[in-house]
Amino acid sequence: MANVSLASALNRFEREPGNLIPVLQRVQHLRGYLSQDAVHSIARHLRISENAIYGVASFYAQFRFHPPGDNHIRVCTGTACHVKGGEQILDTVKRKLNIDTGETTGDGRYDLDRVACLGCCALAPVVMLNDKTFSQMSVIKLQEILDEQEDD
Numbered sequence: 001m002a003n004v005s006l007a008s009a010l011n012r013f014e015r016e017p018g019n020l021i022p023v024l025q026r027v028q029h030l031r032g033y034l035s036q037d038a039v040h041s042i043a044r045h046l047r048i049s050e051n052a053i054y055g056v057a058s059f060y061a062q063f064r065f066h067p068p069g070d071n072h073i074r075v076c077t078g079t080a081c082h083v084k085g086g087e088q089i090l091d092t093v094k095r096k097l098n099i100d101t102g103e104t105t106g107d108g109r110y111d112l113d114r115v116a117c118l119g120c121c122a123l124a125p126v127v128m129l130n131d132k133t134f135s136q137m138s139v140i141k142l143q144e145i146l147d148e149q150e151d152d
């Protein structure tokens, strides 16, 4: 997939502003994120401004503007997790990694996303590290998991 050029991916779509979401999804699927260059090319192809693209794309949690990290952390802040301290856990990860949601650490080791529900609310609050789910998280448990990762 990665060897499909951006131009050929874009050329599969009519030059209609209404194609913005499917184009963004396609480019993110190919590249893993929406780089500045990609946004520039999409703007030219669909004849809309880059600001309009950022405005739309930043509304949807699925779109990323930073390259994905080696490890993907997802913190649930859906209702069940929120009630059990999901926001505190998210703040701890942000502070520890010094990044915001949707960003990747400078060394490319981690990226961080906030999600609305991971489908296991009874285990709230929930965090996922790559494909592993950690239930009934606490700030202390989270620190231990991140410290363990750093020792690897």
Ligand code: FES
Pocket: 076, 077, 078, 079, 080, 081, 082, 116, 117, 118, 119, 120, 121, 122, 124, 125, 126
């Ligand atoms: S709200 Fe967090 S898993 Fe459902």
